[in-house]
Amino acid sequence: MTAYILRRLVLMIPVAFLVTIGVFVLVRISPADPVILFAGEERDPVVLASIRQQLGLDQPLPLQYVAWLGHVAQGDLGRSFQTHQRVLEAITERLPATLELGFAAILISVTLALVIGIISAVKRNSVVDLVSTSITLAGVSFPNFFLGIVLILLFAYVVPGHIFPPGGYIPATQDLGDNLRRLVLPAITLASASLAVNLRQVRSSLLDVFGHEYMRTARGKGLRERTVITRHALKNALIPVVTLVGIQVGAIIEGAFITETIFFWPGIGRLAVTAIPSQDYPVVQGVVLVSAFSFMLTTLLVDLLYAWLDPRISYETASA
């Protein structure tokens, strides 16, 4: 296992470098001149040249990359062109809101996927199964920003009593009740992005387990159906479900950009989206870098957890 972990970590290093090169290049291919953006109203060539020098933009690209990477390694993602706030500070300020939304969405998505997926697999071809497969099919095609808008329309404006507010964020420390009320609609919207995939995964892995001989053996020795399912089927079927968390993180980060925008949720997704029109590249660059590294680390952790949970996995094969 240690060798497997080390091998995975070593393989991650070149990929991490390529990711940093990609993020660096993304900003450099932009047609806008970062010096002009940074200078605001200032157009004096002497001042602009001075800013260019201070930002290190007069250096050749490889040197700029090395300098930028050095700063990133020390946690310095630069300053926002708009607010001149440190990008890392802006991200960490907004991270709690994104994490809260993300955890709520994962909770809803995984719980619903498990409950509906298990019933659907156990009672195959029943009404629940039909509903489940329909959700799967429709869910992957339904744009979650449209779902968000439908939810706002229904629950914030149409349904009497306006059960949930159309958007905004109140920290839990300030008013827990209001925080939760404002969390419901965005969390459902974000959860919908991955519910369909999760549901399909739970159902198909359970159906796969049902075909194994140990299930017949368990039934053959007279165990109750409930015991067969909970003790034998679920235990094995839920191993692949661990990967759901990995899949979720990608979907949650992607969805956060959209969902936070619709619901005025002050997370890192909205931070990046509001930075785009003003060409605030350090902010966009910072958020994309943090998103990519979070996604990479989670995928690695999930792979390791998966290998640890399922002893049948050959580390050599998995890493090949």
Place this chain on the structure above:
Amino acid sequence: MSGTTLPVVLRAPVAAGRLETARHFLRRNPRMIIGGGLVLAWLLIALFARVIAPYDPVQVSVADRLIAPNPSHWLGTDDLGRDVLSRVIVGSQISLRVGIISVLIGLLVGVTLGLGAGYLGGTVDLLAMRLVDALLAFPALVLAIAITASLGPKIENAMIAIGIVAIPAYARLTRGQVLAVRAREFIVAARTIGASPLRIVVRHIFPNVVNALIVQATLSTAFAILAEAALSFLGLGPQPPDPSWGQDISYSTRYLANLKWWMSVGPGIAIFTAVFAFNFLGDALRDALDPRLRRSA
């Protein structure tokens, strides 16, 4: 004599046989008829959009602003009096164009990378796969947003961005298939009789990957339409006044509090049905073309 008559005798039954096989194939896979029909319907709508659309989608008519759905405007009008149905119909051109072109970009680059990596192996494989891993390290939509944000909010840039995001799927799929057939007898035979690597890849390996690529291309068109809608929703797709489903939904949000629901419902349903059509067809094709699934069905 038999040399001249044999092809003539065989031609008719082969053609009839193919027709019969196609009919049998469709009968066995009714989902393909539904999915294919839906895709074809959207393609025809996009192709003849300007003819079908009852009104000019960018024509402002202040007198007709914010009219609820009625017999003259089936999906109502927006705040500038533009017909929502016409905007949905013409908007299909942009969505499908972005979907198809970006998939072609991903297909071309991804398949080339996958064929090269799988057949040549060694350093080429190592470099190509690390590049693919790096692309996969980004959540897909975040990468598309980042690329479009850097290149500028334009439809062409959205196509490039979504195309780049699609590359890893094709590269991995192609490489996997190439590795699976590389050591097979017919490839060894081709190599033995002196066929060039390019000929082996194009004539012998590529045909074995086509089925899987057709399925992947159909499914990724669905993703591309959804991604284009998301980019447009964030203001990174086509710019006003051109109609675009995602952008129109985003624009409609300012009238939600006034309960002008029809402004978002039309484009929302359009995105859903178009994405659903390609997903449904992709699933049906996968079931029909993948022999492993066919056996287990």
